[in-house]
Amino acid sequence: MRGPKNGQIKTDRRGFLTGLLAASLAPRLTWADAGDPAYLAAAREADGTFALFGLSLNGTDLFRIPLPARGHAAAAHPTRPEAVAFARRPGTYALVINCVDGNVMHRLTAPKGRHFYGHGTFIDDDTLCCTENDVATGEGRISLWSRSAGYARIGDIPSGGIGPHDIKLMPDGKTLVVANGGILTHPDTGREKLNLDTMRPNLSYVDPASGPVETITLPPELHQNSIRHLDLRADGLVAFAMQWEGELGAPVPLLGLHIRGPNPIDAEPILAEPAPADLAALKGYAGSVSFDGTGKRIAITSPVGGKMLVHDLEGGDWLWPRRDVCGVASSPSGFLVTDGLGGVFRIIGEQAENLALANRAWDNHLVKIG
Template sequence: MTTRRAFLASLLAASATPAVGWAAVGDPAYLAAAKGPDGGYFLAGLRADGSEAFRVPLPARGHAGAAHPSRAEAVGFARRPGTYALVVDCRDGALLHQLTPPADRVFNGHGTFSPDGKLLYTVEQRVDDSEGFIGLWDTEANYARIGEFASHGVGPHDIRVMPDHETLVIANGGIQTDVHDRSKLNIDVMRPNLVYTALDGSLLESHDLPDFHQNSIRHLALRDDGLVGFAMQWEGEQGMAPPLLALHRMGEELVICQAPLGDELAMDGYAGSVSFSGDGREIAITSPRGGRVHRFSEGGAFLGSVSRADVCGLARHPEGYMASDGLGGLLVVGPKGATPLRRADASWDNHMVPIGV
């Protein structure tokens, strides 16, 4: 017969058992959403050599993911405007939780965990007017929603936790959208902004783009020393060649990164992803519309381009960057150009999300 002491000891042992970490699912370096040849969607874990560590199904097209910092647990976000975010066990694809935004909100494709993994931050907008919000979810209470705060802008899309672990940086795209058909309602007066908040949502800094107010701030890259890079998508007059990358450090002015005119035109006004390189000494953006990867120095000087059809996903890699395309290709991009790694029987979606950052 089990004694009370033995029972308590077994409980203590169970509570001391470490959560299953990423090594248990093949040590993936990235998360990436994709569409398979059968038309189904999935979220994959990819190693630095391009091989798949796992794949788990998604009910509809995914956009980006968020990787728990210690557990082999990931959140797959629907393409914006989305009404689902799925928390999955990456060992077997089991659905752990399905997150749903409040009735007057939609998810906007991105989110991130706190460094200790106790909180999930989700990027949301209000249906009626696209006003932005950040949702707070307690991962240790079955991902219960425990609060929210304003993103201090319209149409937020991306969010990161700064290296000080006390500050959030938010990309507000500035676009008011109709959630039913994704039509854009305020292009003439749109106002994108880069925002820094404290963890309680109180505003610390907000930076507009007065010379390029129709350049929607979409995606963020973050270096360990707090340097932020952000990619933009032009919503103004066609045929223009606006800059699509900027750098910023808190307390300083924005640094706009301009490519030569011909290269800028080739991007077709659209940057899909942004990432610092593995060594942090440069930063790059992709354009699936233009089939280009543009590399810049850490100071914003243009370093060169690589051509690749439908390239979009981008993440840091020991040899520079890992990139993915809509034709199933994975490649490493560095100072000497691009090196193909693998081609999957799938179509990679917009983003590659590093695990462990």
């Protein structure tokens, strides 16, 4: 067999080097290439199909990407126009979607004996963290996935509790905070809650390299108050929303606050205490939580109660009635809110402005990008 001629070798090498140069000079896609969305939200369409939407600050649609099944939350890459859409728990897959062309770039599959809990976050440009359940042990885990390796799974660490749900990266850029709901589930029984009598939720701070470094628990009488969702303020103040799993009687707190101090072991959570009638209207269920754009007010939503409660850290609360309200995120001077009736609202002070109404049902969460 004859080998290639010298000229052919030079041509191939030149072509190879030219390709490398072209790749290095290729434009780096950003969220601006996807329309510069401010939020991500999943929804069920009128025909029963599902999709992921990118929304502007004013709540208008910027893109629509079909999903194979009902979504829950999504994780937005900090700089690239990529979203990781999670199946509703207990799901075993998540889709990495290119928000410019709508293509599915990768499918993350939980290993045998694991399932996702519907939330995740990036801790840098390369590493995605997802909350998971170890079915055999019931232990919460945080799985790590590398974007540069094609979103390959590169390990996992303990979440610090049972039933990890929401997860956020703290403002220090190196610590995770995890809402361990305390509820044990098993794929064989779907969403059935298996340990309500003994559940013990907590808020865990986790080092991605080693695991939990601090755990915050509720008073014993609130051990059935499942810590589910989180939001952060720039100074590290954590707001967490809870769902009461006991018998409904006297209203229980549904919004908690915590900030790490110089003596973390002494830092107890602060539980907001709105008027009992306002709290009772939420029917023991807070579905989402968010600071507003000023950082002075916090909203929790209750699709069960059909209400949103806004708690002012400087004093005072406001209850807004809206059927099937759940998604909430900060906007520059207030909140953006979505509901199961297709509505998108801007809340400033105690005024609600209807920005959009579409023939779709928005799902639980409105995810802020950036």
